[in-house]
Amino acid sequence: MQRIVLAARPQGEPTDDCFRLETADLPEPGEGEILVETAYMSLDPYMRGRMDDVKSYAAPVQIGDTMEAGAIGRVIKSNSPDFKEGDYAVGRFGWADHGVQPAKHCYKWDPAMGSPSLALGVLGMPGFTAWSGITAYGKLKAGETLVVGAATGPVGSMVGQLAKQAGLRVVGVAGGAEKCRMAVETFGFDACIDHRGKDAKAMREALRAECPDGIDVYFENVGGPTLGGVLPLMNLYGRIIVCGMIAWYNGQDDETAALPLGKFWRQILVNRLTVQGLLQTDHVKRMPEFFAEVGPKVASGEIAYVEDVAEGLENAPAAFRALLKGGNTGKMVVKLHG
Amino acid sequence: MQRIVLAARPQGEPTDDCFRLETADLPEPGEGEILVETAYMSLDPYMRGRMDDVKSYAAPVQIGDTMEAGAIGRVIKSNSPDFKEGDYAVGRFGWADHGVQPAKHCYKWDPAMGSPSLALGVLGMPGFTAWSGITAYGKLKAGETLVVGAATGPVGSMVGQLAKQAGLRVVGVAGGAEKCRMAVETFGFDACIDHRGKDAKAMREALRAECPDGIDVYFENVGGPTLGGVLPLMNLYGRIIVCGMIAWYNGQDDETAALPLGKFWRQILVNRLTVQGLLQTDHVKRMPEFFAEVGPKVASGEIAYVEDVAEGLENAPAAFRALLKGGNTGKMVVKLHG
Numbered sequence: 001m002q003r004i005v006l007a008a009r010p011q012g013e014p015t016d017d018c019f020r021l022e023t024a025d026l027p028e029p030g031e032g033e034i035l036v037e038t039a040y041m042s043l044d045p046y047m048r049g050r051m052d053d054v055k056s057y058a059a060p061v062q063i064g065d066t067m068e069a070g071a072i073g074r075v076i077k078s079n080s081p082d083f084k085e086g087d088y089a090v091g092r093f094g095w096a097d098h099g100v101q102p103a104k105h106c107y108k109w110d111p112a113m114g115s116p117s118l119a120l121g122v123l124g125m126p127g128f129t130a131w132s133g134i135t136a137y138g139k140l141k142a143g144e145t146l147v148v149g150a151a152t153g154p155v156g157s158m159v160g161q162l163a164k165q166a167g168l169r170v171v172g173v174a175g176g177a178e179k180c181r182m183a184v185e186t187f188g189f190d191a192c193i194d195h196r197g198k199d200a201k202a203m204r205e206a207l208r209a210e211c212p213d214g215i216d217v218y219f220e221n222v223g224g225p226t227l228g229g230v231l232p233l234m235n236l237y238g239r240i241i242v243c244g245m246i247a248w249y250n251g252q253d254d255e256t257a258a259l260p261l262g263k264f265w266r267q268i269l270v271n272r273l274t275v276q277g278l279l280q281t282d283h284v285k286r287m288p289e290f291f292a293e294v295g296p297k298v299a300s301g302e303i304a305y306v307e308d309v310a311e312g313l314e315n316a317p318a319a320f321r322a323l324l325k326g327g328n329t330g331k332m333v334v335k336l337h338g
Numbered sequence: 339m340q341r342i343v344l345a346a347r348p349q350g351e352p353t354d355d356c357f358r359l360e361t362a363d364l365p366e367p368g369e370g371e372i373l374v375e376t377a378y379m380s381l382d383p384y385m386r387g388r389m390d391d392v393k394s395y396a397a398p399v400q401i402g403d404t405m406e407a408g409a410i411g412r413v414i415k416s417n418s419p420d421f422k423e424g425d426y427a428v429g430r431f432g433w434a435d436h437g438v439q440p441a442k443h444c445y446k447w448d449p450a451m452g453s454p455s456l457a458l459g460v461l462g463m464p465g466f467t468a469w470s471g472i473t474a475y476g477k478l479k480a481g482e483t484l485v486v487g488a489a490t491g492p493v494g495s496m497v498g499q500l501a502k503q504a505g506l507r508v509v510g511v512a513g514g515a516e517k518c519r520m521a522v523e524t525f526g527f528d529a530c531i532d533h534r535g536k537d538a539k540a541m542r543e544a545l546r547a548e549c550p551d552g553i554d555v556y557f558e559n560v561g562g563p564t565l566g567g568v569l570p571l572m573n574l575y576g577r578i579i580v581c582g583m584i585a586w587y588n589g590q591d592d593e594t595a596a597l598p599l600g601k602f603w604r605q606i607l608v609n610r611l612t613v614q615g616l617l618q619t620d621h622v623k624r625m626p627e628f629f630a631e632v633g634p635k636v637a638s639g640e641i642a643y644v645e646d647v648a649e650g651l652e653n654a655p656a657a658f659r660a661l662l663k664g665g666n667t668g669k670m671v672v673k674l675h676g
Contacts, residue, residue, distance in 0.1 A: 056608050220603075223603060227599070242606045243607070244607065245607070248603075248604070259598070259599040260597070261599060262561060262583070264602075265558075265565070265583055266583065268580045268613060268615040269580050269581070269615045269616070269617070270393070270394050271615060272615035272617055273615050274613070274614050274615070275606060275611075275613040276606075276610075276612050277606040277612070278610065279607070
C-alpha cells in the first residue's frame, strides 16, 4: 500500500518537503476492524490545522504519521458483522490507498445515493457541516440576507442553497470571476463578490452594495478581509456561525486579524449578535435526518454540487496546496481506486 | 423642578463641565401621561455610552437634553387610568427631581416589595438584566464554573447568586479587597479576585488558580484585562454573555482591546463557544416571571443586595463619575424625595 506521511511541520504555506510518499505492507484488520481499498479520499482546509503542533479540536498529526483524511473505500476484508466484503465504508482512512479502521468508527454508503465521491462532499462531511450549522444555529427567516465565503466550495455552496430554499437573499464571496459566475449560475446565489485584490474596506463596500438590508446571517468559513467587511454590516439579532477561517490557516496576518476585540465586543452588545462555533461532529446523531432530507434533493438536482477530482495519491499534496490557495472550484477529492 | 442636562460631550472620563444643573417649570402631563415627584433615580454604567455621539442600542443624549435615567417616583398628577395619585411609577424620568412620561412606558411598583429604591436595583433593570441573561443564555449546569466581573454591583451580584443557587462554582472579579470580601461574605461567591494592578496575564494566573476546571460561563460586564484573562480558560461549549464592558466605556485601550480577532475566532471554533449579546429590553415580556421568582427571594433574604445612596440631584455627577471608576460597592442610586 501507499500512504503520505507528515514529513515536517509547515512554516506558513505547506511545501513539498512537508509530505513524504511511503510504501508499506498492507495492514491486517484486527477484531472488529475492516480493511478497505480506498476509492476516493477527501482534501479539506481543516487538514492544514492538523499539521501545526497546537491545540485544536483534534490532536495534531505527529511527524511520520499518515496525514489524516476522511475517505470512502470498498471493504476487502472485514472482521465486523457490520460490513461485508464489497460494501462501501466511509471513515478516516487517511492519505493512503488502503486503510484499516474499527468498523464502529465507519458508516456504510448506499451506492444508490450516487458516486462514492459524494460521500466526501455534498453528502459527506462538508455538506453535513453546512446543513448541521444552518439548521442548528441559522434560525433562517425568509427575506433575511445571508453571506457565505468560499461560495463554490462544498460547505459554502450547500449553505447558500439551503438559505435560498429558505427564502433568503444569498450573497457569496469567492476568489475569481469564474467561481463567482458558478456561485450564481450553478448554485443559484443572488450575487457573488470576488474577494481578489480587496481589503476589508473594499469588501465592505462591495458587500454593502449587494446587501442593501444589511447581513442577518454570516456563515464564517474564511476569516480575513471578508470577515472585516461583514462585521460592520451585521444587523440587529444577527447570527455568525464560525465554521472555519481558511484565510488564516497559514498564519497570515491582516488588518482583520488585528481588529481590536473591544470594537467587536461592542458590536456584539449593541446588535445583540450571536456568535457560535460549529463543528459537525457535535451533531453527528442528526446524520440520518441529513441523508433523508438532502439525499433526495441531490438525486433530483434540487441541490447542485461540483467536484474537483485529482488522480492518484502522489498528486494529493499539490492538490491540497492548491485548495489552500483557492485553486479548486468545488469539492476537492483524490481518486484512488474509484 | 431641577434637572441635569448634558452640557458637553466627554473626552474620555466625564468631567464636571459635561453636566449642568438647571431649574425649570414643573411640566404639565399631557393626555395619557403622568407627572411624578422622583423618589430615587438610578445611576448605571450604560449612561456613559449615551453621552457619546455614536450609534448604540439607543440614541445618544443631545447637548442640552436632560441626562437619561430610570427612576421611581410618586405620581402627583395622572392623566391615565393606569395610575392614580400616590402610586409609585417606574419609568425613564431622567436626571431630574420631577418628570413626565407616557403611562404606557411606565409600570407600577408594589410598595409591599420593599423600599422603592429596590425598583432600580435588585428588583429593577440591573437585577432583571442578570436574571434575563442567565435564564435565556446561561444554560447553567451544576458543577460548572461561572465568572462575573463587577461582582458586588447589582448585575454581577445577581448573576453570582443565581449561579450559586444553580450549583455552580462562582468566581467574581472586583476592584479592591473590600469588594472582594463582600462578594464572598455577602453574596456567597466561592472566590473573588481583585483586579487592581493586574494586567490580562496576571488576571489569567489568578483566574486559573480559582477556576481549576476552567470557565464554562462568563457573564461579561467589564471587558478589559478581565476578559483577556478569561478567554484562554474558556471550556468546550462555553457561553459568553456580553452585557457590558465598563472598562472600555471611557475609551481606554489596553492589550485586551487590541487582542487580534483572528485568535479569538479560532478559540470560538475550537471550543465551540457561544457568544451572545444581551440587552434586557429584548426580554421585557418576562418581567412578571422575574418578579414572581426573585421578589420573594429578596424579601426572604435568600438573595442579598447592597445599595449605595447619594443624596440630592446636585451630587449625581460626582456619584456617576465614582461609579465609572468603581468607587461604588453596590447599586448606586440618588435619593431625591425618597
